[in-house]
Amino acid sequence: MAKITAPFQIEGTIDDLNFFIDEYGINRARLKPESNMTTEKFKTLPSFHKARMQNIEFGQCATKAKTFRLLAAEFNKQAKDGRFAGRANKLLLEVLQEDQKNELGSRLFTEGIKTKFGQEFLIGFESNKHRPISKVFIDNNKWEIRNNRFSHPDFNPANDINWPEEATHVTFNLAIANWNIENDTFSTNYGQPIIISKNEEKQNIVLEVVPPIEQNLQITFIFIGFSKQRGSRDIALHRKYNTATIIAYQYL
Template sequence: MAKYKSLFKVRGSIDDVSFYKTEDGYGIRSKSSLDKARLKSDPAFERTRENNNEFGNAATSGKILRRAIIDMVSNAKDNKLASRVTQVMSQVKNFDLTSPRGQRNAAVGILTPDGKIPLIGFNFNRRSSLSEVFQSDYSLSTATGEIVISNFIPTQKLIIPEGATHVEFTAGFLNLDLATQEKDMQISNVENLAINGISTTITLTPAAPAAGTGQSFYLLKVAFFQEINNLQYPLKNGAFNALQILNVL
């Protein structure tokens, strides 16, 4: 796709050309001659309609997941999260081997072992993935959702953003049924530590095991703060916060 970069910047349309701006810069595209009525009825576009329907299902599944973890993801996400989650759900959808073409969806794909793989390791903040800030081993109990980080030394086990004085850990245990949208989200205690050379063991225990007939999601969040006059403030509005899906069962 052509990109336009100049001192003269245009937004909107001129004749059959549209000018637009994204975070990557300015772009130009020509208007399509295809109208909606033809797209909905013309047999030549049957496959396009099928693809659009499956894409819509993936977007809905992504929205369900994002809403289910809103209490954890609100300050640990990037501005392209919705599209990235939709892309992952499209991959999950590909493992639906029973539904007709055009009706494949993530709710069926995730029931398979391979269908869970695209979600494992997913980072909700592409600017700060978990592996980029957190360097420690941990243990995860899939029965309770408890995460234990033993012998954790902040100055050795973190990639510390400039200005950070404290770090905060939270675990999440989610049971989510994409088909029925039923969910149970259990969040652990929050452990806030000064970033220093003192070794400690962190135990994050969700309030209860997440219950339901859906899939189990296990999450870990790392958030950074800056202390000024005995008050802690989110570091750069959470730009360096990381939230990852550790496992899906």
């Protein structure tokens, strides 16, 4: 390792040189270690068998996740964080791991989703992790989802919602997606949005949507979005303030 003598410190990598600060605060440089790993070794060495099997399963879930992210695409456009895709991959991998029929490397998402726990993993998945429904509704015991209907009795706009500072209006909507897991196809029905001012009186919120006619895995999403009134215009706030959550499922 070489000691760096300079009026400033350098950290990072340039070509084959790695610059770092050692435990004594001395700026040093060293050659990057050469890796003896090759694609051929990874494919053939027994010691990498488990990693190869995990890689196969992850690839399967990443492919399925492309469709999963589209199930409520209209909601996700308006409520999504930067790690949405990665979290979707992780969710589907957890579902796949519930496949008890097949061994590591041969486990299938289509089997895992048929199990009780595999399906329950879906509930509460947030497109925007920073604004989960549990933080948007002040009291989550007031609302319920039943028979393709979301209801919130005696909703008090000013007190029952955690409002972003600039928001003057909130939009609620519901969607049900039917996902044919085997064919990896889907259809989604969206409801009619309800827009409520922060200053309105108490009221009953009822959201309904007719599910798709196909009967496979049906997933229900709720959207809660915020906007601010400027003159006669209603301007949507950034998606980081909004919520899109899976609140129900039914495997038909």
